[in-house]
């Protein structure tokens with residue numbers, strides 16, 4: 001069970017009791033506030049969030065049950081312990097039914113109350129952890145932190161990741177789409193003391209502006225049309241962990257001050273709420289825009305830029321580390337596949353504008369098209385082999401003996417002999433009709 005201090009609100013009208021609680025809990029390192037009426041308790045909880053509320057059943061004003069109901073409804077993330085002078089089973093059962101964590105009859109020992117508070121805190125943690133795990137299960141795409149590449153820039157990058165990961169510093173990852181920014185964020189989180197908690201991710205480009213705010217900061221019930229229940233934001237879900245903000249360059253200007261505030265002092269308010277909440281979150285952000293340029297163009301706040309850019313990692317595009325292409329091809333092909341030399345050459349020579357994501361998709365597609373576990377040049381998209389064709393035509397002499405030219409001439413020859421009959425041509429070539437059609441496309445042979 002945790003020994004961490006907690007934030008607690010005592011709601012008790014008897015001054016003798018309340019000063020006793022406050023002194024005892026403060027002495028044991030907890031942060032304590034005190035209210036003497038139900039109404040005061042409600043307004044305190046409006047201002048800020050507590051881990052635990054210890055509530056006396058007999059207060060002036062609202063009845064015990066009314067107050068319990070109100071506190072449970074308004075503070076779904078806070079655990080509530082009810083105290084009473086004359087404990088009855090009915091009250092206990094009714095309170096528990098409404099969501100109260102525990103019920104304690106006076107008199108009780110302070111250490112007994114502290115034990116119950118710790119158990120309550122543990123339940124709160126578990127609930128938050130559950131919410132986090134659900135979030136992560138929803139968001140998990142590739143649970144793979146393995147970064148392939150032994151080019152100079154990749155070795156330098158790995159070193160930087162090792163340095164920066166164990167710190168709490170904000171990191172900005174910059175690079176073209178598909179270069180592995182999310183993978184780097186996962187590696188930073190995995191190497192940090194927060195690694196036992198899930199990495200929480202948001203992609204600012206994937207959501208409309210109004211949704212980004214409620215996703216990041218949460219919302220209260222009724223905050224806007226469709227907000228049928230209160231929902232914690234990703235900052236709350238990522239408390240004590242890492243929040244990966246992908247495509248931060250797309251974050252609307254109107255939300256940037258709110259992000260700046262939570263980065264500065266860890267405080268935030270859900271949409272539709274006055275209540276201040278506190279979180280401890282490490283930020284890793286990524287962008288494929290030039291953020292400095294965005295600052296100059298007044299689309300990104302300069303103060304926010306400096307906050308998130310404590311440490312910046314630049315991911316080189318694949319065309320600037322061509323030495324890694326072969327390794328990546330072998331890795332994504334797997335052990336059961338082979339690739340013919342001209343197909344490999346086409347991959348090595350391609351410029352990969354979509355970087356590693358495009359390379360993975362290309363290999364997936366080729367594996368679907370290929371026969372017998374061997375990838376041939378016909379299994380690659382035409383733009384890659386067009387390039388190969390360019391290379392061939394750039395490098396061959398008048399008497400063109402390249403594989404490409406020889407194959408094309410042979411295909412034309414067979415088709416001519418069979419008077420364009422594709423079924424017969426395929427038979428002679430020893431391929432099926434599907435493959436013949438792909439070859440015609442590949443070798444630029446029209447109908």
Ligand SMILES: Nc1ncnc2c1ncn2[C@@H]1O[C@H](COP(=O)(O)OP(=O)(O)OP(=O)(O)O)[C@@H](O)[C@H]1O
Nearest residue numbers: 142146147148176177178179180181182183356357
């Ligand atoms: N060095 C690498 N080794 C192995 N796989 C990699 C590497 N870099 C990226 N990948 C893989 O490439 C794919 C794309 O990477 P990722 O999603 O991290 O890119 P990104 O830069 O975040 O893209 P975007 O900007 O479009 O969001 C993922 O499947 C990822 O696992």
